[in-house]
Amino acid sequence: xxxxxxxxxxxxxxxxxxxxxxxxxxxxxxxxxxxxxxxxxxxxxxxxxxxxxxxxxxxxxxxxxxxxxxxxxxxxxxxxxxxxxxxxxxxxxxxxxxxxxxxxxxxxxxxxxxxxxxxxxxxxxxxxxxxxxxxxxxxxxxxxxxxxxxxxxxxxxxxxxxxxxxxxxxxxxxxxxxxxxxxxxxxxxxxxxxxxxxxxxxxxxxxxxxxxxxxxxxxxxxxxxxxxxxxxxxxxxxxxxxxxxxxxxxxxxxxxxxxxxxxxxxxxxxxxxxxxxxxxxxxxxxxxxxxxxxxxxxxxxxxxxxxxxxxxxxxxxxxxxxxx
Amino acid sequence: xxxxxxxxxxxxxxxxxxxxxxxxxxxxxxxxxxxxxxxxxxxxxxxxxxxxxxxxxxxxxxxxxxxxxxxxxxxxxxxxxxxxxxxxxxxxxxxxxxxxxxxxxxxxxxxxxxxxxxxxxxxxxxxxxxxxxxxxxxxxxxxxxxxxxxxxxxxxxxxxxxxxxxxxxxxxxxxxxxxxxxxxxxxxxxxxxxxxxxxxxxxxxxxxxxxxxxxxxxxxxxxxxxxxxxxxxxxxxxxxxxxxxxxxxxxxxxxxxxxxxxxxxxxxxxxxxxxxxxxxxxxxxxxxxxxxxxxxxxxxxxxxxxxxxxxxxxxxxxxxxxxxxxxxxxxxxxxxxxxxxxxxxxxxxxxxxxxxxxxxxxxxxxxxxxxxxxxxxxxxxxxxxxxxxxxxxxxxxxxxxxxxxxxxxxxxxxxxxxxxxxxxxxxxxxxxxxxxxxxxxxxxxxxxxxxxxxxxxxxxxxxxxxxxxxxxxxxxxxxxxxxxxxxxxxxxxxxxxxxxxxxxxxxxxxxxxxxxxxxxxxxxxx
Numbered sequence: 068x069x070x071x072x073x074x075x076x077x078x079x080x081x082x083x084x085x086x087x088x089x090x091x092x093x094x095x096x097x098x099x100x101x102x103x104x105x106x107x108x109x110x111x112x113x114x115x116x117x118x119x120x121x122x123x124x125x126x127x128x129x130x131x132x133x134x135x136x137x138x139x140x141x142x143x144x145x146x147x148x149x150x151x152x153x154x155x156x157x158x159x160x161x162x163x164x165x166x167x168x169x170x171x172x173x174x175x176x177x178x179x180x181x182x183x184x185x186x187x188x189x190x191x192x193x194x195x196x197x198x199x200x201x202x203x204x205x206x207x208x209x210x211x212x213x214x215x216x217x218x219x220x221x222x223x224x225x226x227x228x229x230x231x232x233x234x235x236x237x238x239x240x241x242x243x244x245x246x247x248x249x250x251x252x253x254x255x256x257x258x259x260x261x262x263x264x265x266x267x268x269x270x271x272x273x274x275x276x277x278x279x280x281x282x283x284x285x286x287x288x289x290x291x292x293x294x295x296x297x298x299x300x301x302x303x304x305x306x307x308x309x310x311x312x313x314x315x316x317x318x319x320x321x322x323x324x325x326x327x328x329x330x331x332x333x334x335x336x337x338x339x340x341x342x343x344x345x346x347x348x349x350x351x352x353x354x355x356x357x358x359x360x361x362x363x364x365x366x367x368x369x370x371x372x373x374x375x376x377x378x379x380x381x382x383x384x385x386x387x388x389x390x391x
Numbered sequence: 392x393x394x395x396x397x398x399x400x401x402x403x404x405x406x407x408x409x410x411x412x413x414x415x416x417x418x419x420x421x422x423x424x425x426x427x428x429x430x431x432x433x434x435x436x437x438x439x440x441x442x443x444x445x446x447x448x449x450x451x452x453x454x455x456x457x458x459x460x461x462x463x464x465x466x467x468x469x470x471x472x473x474x475x476x477x478x479x480x481x482x483x484x485x486x487x488x489x490x491x492x493x494x495x496x497x498x499x500x501x502x503x504x505x506x507x508x509x510x511x512x513x514x515x516x517x518x519x520x521x522x523x524x525x526x527x528x529x530x531x532x533x534x535x536x537x538x539x540x541x542x543x544x545x546x547x548x549x550x551x552x553x554x555x556x557x558x559x560x561x562x563x564x565x566x567x568x569x570x571x572x573x574x575x576x577x578x579x580x581x582x583x584x585x586x587x588x589x590x591x592x593x594x595x596x597x598x599x600x601x602x603x604x605x606x607x608x609x610x611x612x613x614x615x616x617x618x619x620x621x622x623x624x625x626x627x628x629x630x631x632x633x634x635x636x637x638x639x640x641x642x643x644x645x646x647x648x649x650x651x652x653x654x655x656x657x658x659x660x661x662x663x664x665x666x667x668x669x670x671x672x673x674x675x676x677x678x679x680x681x682x683x684x685x686x687x688x689x690x691x692x693x694x695x696x697x698x699x700x701x702x703x704x705x706x707x708x709x710x711x712x713x714x715x716x717x718x719x720x721x722x723x724x725x726x727x728x729x730x731x732x733x734x735x736x737x738x739x740x741x742x743x744x745x746x747x748x749x750x751x752x753x754x755x756x757x758x759x760x761x762x763x764x765x766x767x768x769x770x771x772x773x774x775x776x777x778x779x780x781x782x783x784x785x786x787x788x789x790x791x792x793x794x795x796x797x798x799x800x801x802x803x804x805x806x807x808x809x810x811x812x813x814x815x816x817x818x819x820x821x822x823x824x825x826x827x828x829x830x831x832x833x834x835x836x837x838x839x840x841x842x843x844x845x846x847x848x849x850x851x852x853x854x855x856x857x858x859x860x861x862x863x864x865x866x867x868x869x870x871x872x873x874x875x876x877x878x879x880x881x882x883x884x885x886x887x888x889x890x891x892x893x894x895x896x897x898x899x900x901x902x903x904x905x906x907x908x909x910x911x912x913x914x915x916x917x
Contacts, residue, residue, distance in 0.1 A: 089587070096800065100514070104438075108520055110834075112833075138393065150438075150514075159587075219623065229629055230624055231615050231623075232590065329409065334617050336614065336616065336620055
């Protein structure tokens with residue numbers, strides 16, 4: 068167990084290091100951030116001074132070594148655009164994205180699993196067919212289109228829900244949260260549903276497929292033969308056995324929801340990290356891009372670890388040591 | 392009433408009470424903006440960037456302000472005049488107070504000018520506006536003399552760039568202190584209520600403002616990057632006014648009874664730069680696609696041919712849906728010192744072909760125009776239209792579109808032959824200094840002349856103009872320099888953009904200005 072964890076952490080360390088090197092090279096290939104950021108009315112003297120003060124006059128390998136050196140001291144650097152610690156700027160945006168991703172995740176579990184179960188248990192009913200048909204739409208419609216459609220219907224035509232921004236927030240533990248206020252919740256509905264749509268469909272289809280696979284198994288027949296109530300057969304014998312693939316997918320999808328919610332965020336002007344990273348890429352704010360991607364890599368690795376632990380809980384036959 | 396009907400009724404009633412804006416407090420004049428780009432900081436000396444300045448000038452103020460047409464107006468200075476070539480006398484407005492009650496005093500000038508070049512981490516500081524200041528002499532509490540190292544006819548313009556801070560309030564202030572709102576204290580008509588970077592900026596009216604009570608009690612700006620989302624927010628009544636309306640949406644917004652579109656010619660110039668300085672240019676080929684040994688763009692006749700090959704009317708009227716004006720020089724219509732009497736640029740295919748033949752290219756050549764995607768409205772489509780015009784006279788032109796960041800970096804590295812570019816300024820003196828003068832690291836001239844275009848006549852005229860304190864003499868020099876720039880086809884001007892805003896008729900009237908700033912200054916309650 069310890070050996071397995073150590074090995075995973077060492078792997079993670081090298082992945083992060085490789086990623087930083089790639090970002091450094093990639094950003095320098097794209098262009099010089101000074102050209103993008105400096106005022107058009109700044110003159111050449113000023114430009115040279117800025118380049119020097121940001122260390123951009125040095126060769127790339129030296130810039131990279133400086134970065135790694137600072138990183139070893141726990142310093143991720145300052146954003147070119149905001150002039151503040153990149154970590155701080157990202158942390159300010161994180162609650163918004165986190166809130167959106169968790170809402171979307173909860174929606175996809177709360178809707179996806181029951182609907183999938185229903186469709187799996189009664190595959191021939193008309194409702195099941197309708198659910199499965201709708202899931203194809205959920206899969207294939209692009210997020211930006213669905214988002215704008217929702218805005219046009221629910222915000223512009225009907226005027227039921229607000230279309231932009233985060234709404235009122237309440238500060239708990241020094242972090243502003245919007246899901247604790249009515250106004251905040253109303254602002255959350257449209258972006259969360261838009262973001263969740265794909266995942267609801269995904270979870271639904273996975274659940275249905277799992278149920279179809281498990282139902283004909285001997286142990287289900289045996290459980291029924293024992294005279295167990297149908298509800299117990301489904302909630303214990305069927306449900307537990309379909310969860311492994313569902314948990315894997317939900318875990319990975321949660322990480323993607325956090326990392327790649329950028330389209331939804333920009334349509335709904337949701338002030339999260341996704342918008343930040345796009346702005347940073349456009350402005351070649353290298354320290355920002357590096358920090359963001361490092362955090363995302365760490366996030367994916369952590370979630371994978373959690374998913375692996377969950378396996379052992381769900382299926383006693385799975386032993387972590389065996390996977391190593 | 393069955394259950395379903397009841398639910399529908401309940402939903403409908405719930406919906407009514409939830410209509411945004413319905414619960415609006417009457418009486419309090421509140422302006423809600425949907426703005427495309429957020430300021431990166433509330434530190435007025437941190438980032439010399441248009442989108443920062445438009446927000447910050449509501450909070451802080453320089454000595455001079457700019458009227459909607461770009462002319463300078465008294466703000467914290469009541470008058471200003473040139474005493475000798477290097478001394479400016481400025482009379483300060485008395486009784487001005489910062490938001491916390493601290494008075495604005497003559498000593499604050501020297502403090503502000505010392506802070507500007509020393510803001511840690513600033514990637515685009517305002518240093519060039521204060522570099523030449525040798526000292527500030529306080530003659531009396533309301534009169535100061537600003538001493539410069541060299542004559543500078545643009546110094547009044549520079550005074551209108553730098554916002555004043557207080558030596559008492561802002562000593563040792565860091566950029567973080569401004570961003571947190573703690574020291575975001577200026578002399579302007581609006582005070583900071585809340586700021587979340589990239590999300591919103593909430594302001595409240597400053598009743599003590601020296602210019603009288605501001606028009607709005609509250610100004611709330613939401614930052615909405617996506618144009619479709621901005622329009623949706625306006626239609627849904629969540630905001631009263633949006634900026635950067637895409638040209639293709641103007642007509643549908645104008646058709647909406649509740650909405651009004653406000654537009655104004657902007658200072659932004661759209662033009663093509665040409666690689667005319669080098670023997671060999673990287674994206675000019677012969678008709679078989681082989682690199683040309685001699686760069687045809689060096690020949691003024693070729694450049695003039697390209698100048699008249701473009702159908703600017705079609706670009707402005709069709710591509711830009713009328714949201715622009717055809718250029719006759721590298722300066723927009725509202726620019727006060729633009730050269731008078733310039734002939735309008737018309738498409739003339741025969742003349743272009745004749746010029747090409749004269750230059751020794753009867754069958755034309757091949758060229759690539761490089762353009763950005765998203766720098767300004769429709770940029771990549773404009774490049775296509777330009778290429779069509781060039782191709783009609785036999786210069787077979789391809790278009791390569793790059794992300795703006797890549798284009799700007801590579802343009803500076805002289806990697807192209809012809810680039811579609813945008814440049815904004817309220818003064819010909821500034822435009823020519825950056826775009827037309829030979830690049831010079833020591834003086835800072837030609838900073839945006841990436842093609843290294845060099846014309847001794849323009850350099851001589853501009854070097855004198857940049858030292859000439861007499862407005863009429865200076866104008867005569869810049870007029871001549873602009874005529875020379877045009878007749879030498881040092882670049883190819885295309886058009887000037889109109890900026891657009893859209894707002895709710897019942898809430899706001901926007902007197903759009905040539906600076907294209909989105910600010911509560913220009914918004915009046917309807």
